[in-house]
Amino acid sequence: MDRLKLVLQYFQSNSESISNGICVILALVSVKLYTSFDFNCPCIPQYNKLYALGVMFVPPVILFLLGVMINRHTGVMMEEWARPPGQRTKNPAVIKYLFSAMLQRALLAPMVWILVTLLDGKCFICAFSMSVDPKHFTGLPNNTGLDLVKILAKVPCKEDIIFRNSSFRKAVSRYVRCYSQAIGWSILLFLILLGAVARVIKPCFNHAIFLQTRYWSNYLDIEQKLFDETCVLHAREFARKCVVQFFEGMHDDMNLRLPLPHTLRSRKGNSEYEEEERLHGITRKDQMDHLLQTWYQCRPELDVTKEAYKPSVCITWEDHKGHIIYSDV
Amino acid sequence: MDKFRMMFQFLQSNQESFMNGICGIMALASAQLYASFEFNCPCMPEYNYSYGVGILVIPAIWFFMLGFVLNNNVSMLAEEWKRPNGQRGKDPTILRYMFISISQRSLIAPAVWISVTLMDGKSFLCAYSVDIDVSQFGNATGYGLSEEELVRLLAKIPCKHIFDGSHVISREAATRYIRCVSQAFGWLFLLLITVIAFMIRAIRPCFSQAAFLKTKYWSHYIDIERKMFDEICTEHSKSFAKVCIQQYFESISGEMRSFHGHVRGDDSDDNDDENHKSDEDKLLGIRAQEDMNKVLWNWHTCKPPLSLKKEGNTEEHSLLNNVNENGTTGQAGYDNASFNISPKSLESNTIRFDKVDFGTTQNNFSKTLLNGKVSMNQHQHTFVNGDGYPSSTIAKKEWAVYYSKV
Numbered sequence: 001m002d003r004l005k006l007v008l009q010y011f012q013s014n015s016e017s018i019s020n021g022i023c024v025i026l027a028l029v030s031v032k033l034y035t036s037f038d039f040n041c042p043c044i045p046q047y048n049k050l051y052a053l054g055v056m057f058v059p060p061v062i063l064f065l066l067g068v069m070i071n072r073h074t075g076v077m078m079e080e081w082a083r084p085p086g087q088r089t090k091n092p093a094v095i096k097y098l099f100s101a102m103l104q105r106a107l108l109a110p111m112v113w114i115l116v117t118l119l120d121g122k123c124f125i126c127a128f129s130m131s132v133d134p135k136h137f138t139g140l141p142n143n144t145g146l147d148l149v150k151i152l153a154k155v156p157c158k159e160d161i162i163f164r165n166s167s168f169r170k171a172v173s174r175y176v177r178c179y180s181q182a183i184g185w186s187i188l189l190f191l192i193l194l195g196a197v198a199r200v201i202k203p204c205f206n207h208a209i210f211l212q213t214r215y216w217s218n219y220l221d222i223e224q225k226l227f228d229e230t231c232v233l234h235a236r237e238f239a240r241k242c243v244v245q246f247f248e249g250m251h252d253d254m255n256l257r258l259p260l261p262h263t264l265r266s267r268k269g270n271s272e273y274e275e276e277e278r279l280h281g282i283t284r285k286d287q288m289d290h291l292l293q294t295w296y297q298c299r300p301e302l303d304v305t306k307e308a309y310k311p312s313v314c315i316t317w318e319d320h321k322g323h324i325i326y327s328d329v
Numbered sequence: 330m331d332k333f334r335m336m337f338q339f340l341q342s343n344q345e346s347f348m349n350g351i352c353g354i355m356a357l358a359s360a361q362l363y364a365s366f367e368f369n370c371p372c373m374p375e376y377n378y379s380y381g382v383g384i385l386v387i388p389a390i391w392f393f394m395l396g397f398v399l400n401n402n403v404s405m406l407a408e409e410w411k412r413p414n415g416q417r418g419k420d421p422t423i424l425r426y427m428f429i430s431i432s433q434r435s436l437i438a439p440a441v442w443i444s445v446t447l448m449d450g451k452s453f454l455c456a457y458s459v460d461i462d463v464s465q466f467g468n469a470t471g472y473g474l475s476e477e478e479l480v481r482l483l484a485k486i487p488c489k490h491i492f493d494g495s496h497v498i499s500r501e502a503a504t505r506y507i508r509c510v511s512q513a514f515g516w517l518f519l520l521l522i523t524v525i526a527f528m529i530r531a532i533r534p535c536f537s538q539a540a541f542l543k544t545k546y547w548s549h550y551i552d553i554e555r556k557m558f559d560e561i562c563t564e565h566s567k568s569f570a571k572v573c574i575q576q577y578f579e580s581i582s583g584e585m586r587s588f589h590g591h592v593r594g595d596d597s598d599d600n601d602d603e604n605h606k607s608d609e610d611k612l613l614g615i616r617a618q619e620d621m622n623k624v625l626w627n628w629h630t631c632k633p634p635l636s637l638k639k640e641g642n643t644e645e646h647s648l649l650n651n652v653n654e655n656g657t658t659g660q661a662g663y664d665n666a667s668f669n670i671s672p673k674s675l676e677s678n679t680i681r682f683d684k685v686d687f688g689t690t691q692n693n694f695s696k697t698l699l700n701g702k703v704s705m706n707q708h709q710h711t712f713v714n715g716d717g718y719p720s721s722t723i724a725k726k727e728w729a730v731y732y733s734k735v
Contacts, residue, residue, distance in 0.1 A: 037448065042509040043502065044465075051509050058516045065527045078534035159501055231546050232553075239554035243561050279568050280561075285635030288569075295558065298415030 015072070015221045019105055022070055026109040030063050034116050041126035041156040045149050048156070052127035056117050060110030067106030073098050076221050094220065097213040111191065118184030121177035122156070128179075129155040132172055139168040241304040247280035249300070250291045348434055351399055355438040359392055363445045370455035372488040374480050381456025385446050389439035396435025402552070403431060409551055423551070426544040440522055447515030450508035451487070457507055458486040466506070467498030569637070575613060577633045581624045582614025 042051055068074050077098035080090065117123045130152045134140050141151065144162045154160045155172045163169040202210070282288055314328035371380055397403050406427045409419070446452050459480055463469045469479060474497070482494040492500050533541065615621055 038450075040450070040505060040508045040512060042506050044506060047506075047509065051513065054513060054516065058520055062516075062519050062523045065523045069527055069530050074531055075534065078531060079538060082535045082538060157501075157505065232549065235546065235550040235553045236557065239550060239557040240561070242554065243558050247561065247565070279565060279572070279637075282565060283569070283572075283637035288565075288635075292562075294415075297413050299412060299417040301416040 015218055019071055019073065019101075023067065023105040023108050026063065026067055026070065027112045030059070030109045030113045031116055033059070034113060034120075039122045039126075041122070043154045043157040043160065045130060045153040048130065048153055049127045052123045056114065056123045056127075060113050063109040063113060064106050067109050068102060071102050071105055072221065073102045073105075073217075076217075076224055077102060079224070080220055091213070091216060093209065093213045094216045097210075098217050098220075101217070115184055115188055118180050118187070121180040124180030124183075125173050125176045126156045128176055129153065129172060132176065134168075134172075137168055137171045137175075139166045139171070141166055141168065238302075238304060241307040242300060242302065244280060245304055245307040246295065246300045247282055247291065250282060250287060250294065348400065348402070352396070352434045352437050355392065355396060355399070356441045359388075359438045359442040360445055362388070363442060363449070368451045368455075370451070370487040372485045372491060374459055374484040377459060377484050377487070378456045381452045381454075384452045385443065385456075389442050392438040392442055393435050396438055397431065400431050400434065402427060405552055405555060406431065408555075420544075420547065422540070422544050423548050427548050430548075440518075444515050444519050447511050447518060450511040453511030453514070454504060454507045455487045457510075458503070459483045461486070461498075461503050461507070463498055466502045467496075469497055472497055569635075572637050573633060573635070576637065577628070578613040578615060578624060580633070581620065581627060585617070585620045585623070586614070 037055075039055065042048060077095060080098070081095050083090075130149055132152060132155075134148065134152065141162050144151070146162070151162065152172070154162060155169050158169070282291060316327040316329060317325040319325055368384065371377060406424065409427070410424055412419075461483055463479065463483070474482070482497060485492045485494070486498075486500055486503055489500070494500075615624055
């Protein structure tokens, strides 16, 4: 009973906490990806916005798709959704629950990427440096012959020579970055508030039904895992019987050697009997060679009925007068 | 329950998680290889493009092939593909499934290489620096550069230290532009493969899920069957070797007996101490130094044939040959007697004997059975009625004539 409890707990925790763990790992991966990515603003008016918004939004899409793919619940949900009813009707509430759970987990890594991008500010500076009103800032370099838009577009690029000995670039950067961080923090605050409110209010609505759907969605997950496990074990048994049947089918002369009932076996015989049993009747080199050749040339059919349902022998022992001493019949 | 779980984990982990692990390791290896690789653009118009594109593509192909090499399932796929049909037809969907799953795993490391290369931008810069539009980044007119000289100048852009045309074109601006294009390509490439993978994995259950379960099961089965065959062959060869060596010792000990007049020890009562009995047995009749020397000498100079005699004493072996189908010999029924079944009875899948007798008195019979040795004088033979198959009395443990359940 205790063992069963342990196993069940393990299964329960296995399903959800592993998904949570993977979700957190993906979020960490997204942070690492951002820090190792070399942000490279083109500093050209036509391409700045495109590049920056691309860097801000394309990786979250990729991370979202990855999050959906890695999650186990996706497979369970899709199978449950796409299967024909059969003898078990479908419960749309369970499918909805699985979908929302999967969505929540998959959205974490993209949100982390977007927040890190905003808090860092480089993307925002690249995208919106041209929208700044330069009148607020002193030190605009006006001896380069470039128009205003082009100068503003070069603000994200530190090493550009037109900004030497000028504080203009730093001032504009700081201003835009400040905006970017404000937006980032607001989004974070909003998300946390949303999460907190959702968690607090959820028990007010249909808690009993929620418990039911959560149970059945866990059940579906465990059922699929057990099915896969059983298939693997079955394949192993099937393979063993198939191979043993193949070995035993390689006899060239049908010498039937069958075991005596236990009571009549001598003690010494036991270990030798096991050895002989493992030989499956193949006792010569040429038999073995023929067996290996045939294994390749003529693979046996996938049918172990004969081996699985071997007719059991019924032995009748009689003494010399014909009286039955013992009978299995 | 725990045992089952552990076994399943071992089985499962052996197959898929192991391959996933190798896959992950190769992806990390490819990223690390790029980081430690010293990119060295030739900065010459004729070679830039080949070098840049070569660095992008060739290691990716190499990683793909390495993935195939490291994957154990490749030999399994090749075996399944090439084998003759035999009694088991081949299912092309299974072969396709195996090939696709192997390819999917092998494609991860090349994808990582290509995306890291594109994100970094150096190879793109090297390959396409000659294609820049000069007017966008500088001013080529007024310097009197010929076409060829301009191209050579552009080709030097990737190399910071030898670039000498900063009055013509701004090197940083051009570099930045090309790198930006390269990174855009990199992200698009990642998006594309992620969308394709998503389509395959997440949308697949909508289509032919039942057929997919079938192919997955049978492809795992083929792998397990291969492993099981190796296991059983190993078990078999162990038993084969053990029995072979045992018989060899016994045959030598048999020879020795005629010199030394030993009596074999297993006539003794079963009530002996079991440990003592098994130690005696393990000696296999070899008790003297010269006997053992002979055993060792012969093992090298005259190895026994690979043919296990049926168990029993060797000097009585020749009498086996007297058994024939009509059972008219009076000398059947030794320890290692065997009887032949006509093919007719095999077809019906049952082996029928109308009546089986054991031809000894009860006391003698049971005694000889327990002692494991029968001498000829002590038992009588009767024959099976009806089909004329010879019966045999079973002396040692393994033999019984039996009915089978119809």
